[in-house]
Structures are given as structure tokens and as C-alpha cells.
């Protein structure tokens with residue numbers, strides 16, 4: 001038996017494991033896929049923290065609340081913005097080297113929605129890769145952490161009182177611990193066009209739900225405006241917003257510009273979506289010929305490897321599903337609502353931090369802030385009794401089929417209607433059905449969620465989250481503080 005089980009080896013899981021081990025705990029870290037297949041590894045932009053002299057947690061909080069369009073849970077945003085800077089310093093102490101300016105100070109970038117320079121990067125646009133490389137090396141070197149790579153959590157083990165006491169593994173085997181921390185990543189790959197790795201289909205959400213935890217806010221999916229389309233081997237490859245920040249422009253099939261490229265992410269994504277719908281064209285075109293290629297070496301080299309030179313040719317792009325704001329409902333220490341002993345952190349969790357629209361670069365910071373909190377809280381859990389709990393069935397969290405993913409993209413994409421969502425409610429995949437039910441219940445347009453029949457925001461739904469209690473397929477609107 002370990003003190004803590006962590007499921008997932010992205011930024012949230014690795015940081016939670018290291019935090020627990022640093023406090024002397026024994027940790028078992030289970031990861032289904034190799035590191036390069038985590039969303040964390042692919043993160044290009046960076047992590048947000050109020051580190052500049054003209055910045056403060058209060059200003060970062062205001063920006064986070066504004067991005068969330070009336071649905072951000074203020075207490076969660078306060079925790080993130082207060083604690084992010086300290087976690088950055090810890091990452092540095094763990095050996096992560098962030099980009100510095102010519103005075104040796106952290107180089108802080110500016111991104112859409114942030115009113116101050118507060119984005120830290122590593123290796124330019126290789127931030128996720130650099131952080132993960134360091135954290136995984138630290139994990140591998142830590143004798144208190146046992147890593148089970150290539151193993152998939154199949155279900156949550158519970159004792160007679162319903163408390164989580166560990167998990168079962170696909171292919172056989174059980175693990176027990178005081179606390180089980182899910183860090184299984186997001187669900188954006190439930191949509192067929194996505195920037196996410198295939199494993200991000202929300203398996204942790206289904207594991208937690210089967211164990212009795214509540215899920216929330218599944219209608220809020222952020223679509224990234226500029227994911228590569230029609231280039232073999234690079235389908236869905238994300239071209240960071242920062243490229244537009246440096247002057248890149250967007251053009252329709254007629255060569256004309258059609259949107260203010262610096263508008264918020266959801267506005268740009270919808271403008272491209274509508275243009276493609278009107279014209280029937282497969283792509284809009286990103287012109288980044290005026291951008292310094294040295295600023296985005298991995299974008300330029302990835303496209304060149306695929307046979308397109310962005311320094312001489314325009315890049316075909318279209319929106320793709322990128323980030324799901326909803327997930328397993330947790331408190332501010334990552335405790336899953338409804339199941340004692342179970343925790344969720346990172347993209348699989350829903351603290352309410354991101355509201356209806358995530359502020360760019362807050363998600364990596366979330367992994368560190370809440371990953372640490374959950375690890376510390378988990379250490380206070382009692383030792384599980386030596387029970388033989390009933391193992392859950394093997395099919396708790398099936399991957400979506402190709403047909404489901406296409407249906408989710410078509411019926412719960414950038415603009416939703418009751419007709420399409422009702423059709424999706426009959427999908428065989430349980431998470432697809434929950435996304436449909438949430439999106440159907442929210443009869444308004446807010447942040448990343450757009451309903452064709454309800455183009456306005458309904459102020460009576462401010463601060464109200466769509467929550468599925470365990471077992472229910474009908475969400476309730478619940479206010480969170």
C-alpha cells in the first residue's frame with residue numbers, strides 16, 4: 001500500500017507526486033501513456049503568475065474573473081492567483097529553467113486577456129516539454145515514487161462505506177492508498193477535431209462519476225481558432241495565439257482579412273467557423289511571414305517537416321476543440337465532491353476557476369497550485385482498512401469511437417442547437433451524452449458555449465454551474481462561492 005496514488009503523469013500528476021514525496025509520503029504514479037502524449041507536454045504558451053513589479057494577485061484575479069464571463073468561482077481564482085508565483089519559484093528550485101531577460105530576470109510575456117506581463121516560458125514555445133522533462137526526471141530519481149508506466153486505471157476501489165481506497169488496473173491488479181488523486185487530463189479529444197492527444201477523452205471523469213463523484217460545466221469547451229487543417233501529419237497542430245500577437249494575420253479564401261486577430265479566443269474561433277460555414281471553404285489562412293521565426297522555432301520546424309514553409313506560404317487553419325473547462329467537481333484542496341478519499345487535479349478537475357472561458361496560461365498554473373494542495377490534503381486521509389472492495393466493471397471509461405467523436409464535433413461544436421444536442425443525447429458514449437445534456441440545459445450563450453437559439457447571456461445564470469450529481473443525467477444549476 002502507498003500513502004498516495006496519483007493517476008496521470010502530466011503537469012498536475014507529476015507535481016502532486018513530487019509534493020507528496022517531498023513530505024515523506026510513498027507514492028504510486030500510474031500513467032497510461034508515454035509523456036509525449038500528455039497535453040502538458042504539448043503546451044506551447046506558458047504558465048501565468050503575478051511576478052512583475054506592476055502586477056499583483058488582485059490584478060491577475062480581475063483578469064481571470066473577466067475571462068470567465070460571470071461563471072468563475074471567485075474562491076478558486078483567488079487561490080490560483082495568490083499561489084501561482086510561489087509554485088513558479090518551486091519549479092525553479094526543482095530545476096526547471098524558464099526563459100530570462102538580459103538582466104537574468106524571468107522574461108514575462110503578455111497574452112490575450114492578461115492586462116500585465118505574467119506568462120513565463122521555457123525554451124520559447126516549448127514550455128510544457130521543458131517542464132515535463134524536468135519533473136519526470138525528478139520523479140524517476142525519487143525513491144519514494146514508484147512509477148507504473150503503460151498501466152491504465154480501470155476503476156476506483158471503494159470500501160463498504162463508499163470511501164475511495166485505491167483503484168483497479170486494466171489487465172488486472174489493484175492498488176490501495178490513503179488518497180487517490182486523479183490527474184488524468186481533459187476531455188477535448190472527445191471532439192474529432194482537436195489540438196489534444198488522443199488520450200484526453202475524459203477517462204478520469206467517468207472513473208470518478210462511476211465511483212459517485214459529481215461532474216460539472218461540461219458544456220464549456222474552448223475551441224482554439226488556429227489549429228492546422230489539411231496538412232498530413234500535422235492535423236490539429238496548434239499555432240499559438242502569440243503568433244497573432246506578433247503580427248500574423250488571418251485571411252479568408254478570397255485573401256481578405258475578416259476578423260480582428262487580437263479579439264478574444266472565442267470570438268476569433270467563431271468568426272472563422274462562420275466564415276467557413278458561409279463559404280464552404282475548408283480553411284482560413286494564417287499569414288505569419290512577417291513574424292520572426294526565431295520566436296516560434298517549434299511551430300516553424302513542425303510545419304517545415306510537414307512540407308509547408310510558414311515563412312513563404314500561408315498556413316491553412318480552422319478551429320479545433322482545445323480545453324474543457326468542466327470536469328470532476330472539487331473543493332479548493334482537490335477533494336472530489338461525493339467520494340471521500342478521492343481527489344482530482346489539473347484539467348480533469350472542475351474547481352470553477354475557469355468559469356465559462358479559461359484565461360490563457362492559467363491551466364498550467366492550476367496544475368501546480370491545485371496539484372500541491374491535493375497532495376498535502378491527501379496526506380491527512382486515514383489509512384484505508386484492509387477491505388476487499390468490490391472491483392468496478394472493466395468498462396467504466398471506454399474510449400469514444402470515431403463515430404462518437406464525429407458526432408460530438410458536429411452536434412456540440414462551436415454553435416449548438418437543441419435539435420443537434422437532442423440527437424447527441426442518444427449517443428452510446430456516456431460522456432458525450434452528459435456534454436449534450438449540459439449544453440441543452442444551458443439556454444444561453446456565455447463564453448465558450450454558444451447556443452444558436454439563445455444568442456444572449458442570461459444574467460439569471462451568472463455564477464450558476466451545471467452540476468450532475470452521481471447517477472443523474474439531468475444537470476442542476478448550482479451557485480458556487
Ligand SMILES: Cc1cc2nc3c(=O)[nH]c(=O)nc-3n(C[C@H](O)[C@H](O)[C@H](O)COP(=O)(O)OP(=O)(O)OC[C@H]3O[C@@H](n4cnc5c(N)ncnc54)[C@H](O)[C@@H]3O)c2cc1C
Nearest residue numbers: 008009010011012032039040045046153185346347361364
Ligand atoms: C497543444 C496544447 C497547447 C497548450 N498550451 C497551453 C499553454 O501554453 N498554457 C497553459 O496553461 N495551458 C496550455 N494547454 C492546456 C494545458 O496543457 C493542459 O490543461 C494541462 O497540461 C493539463 O495537464 P494535466 O496534468 O491535467 O493532464 P495531461 O497533461 O493531459 O496528463 C494526463 C495524464 O493522465 C494519463 N491518463 C489519462 N487517463 C488515464 C487512466 N485511465 N489511467 C492512467 N493514466 C491515465 C495520461 O496518460 C497522462 O499521463 C495546452 C494544451 C494543448 C493540447
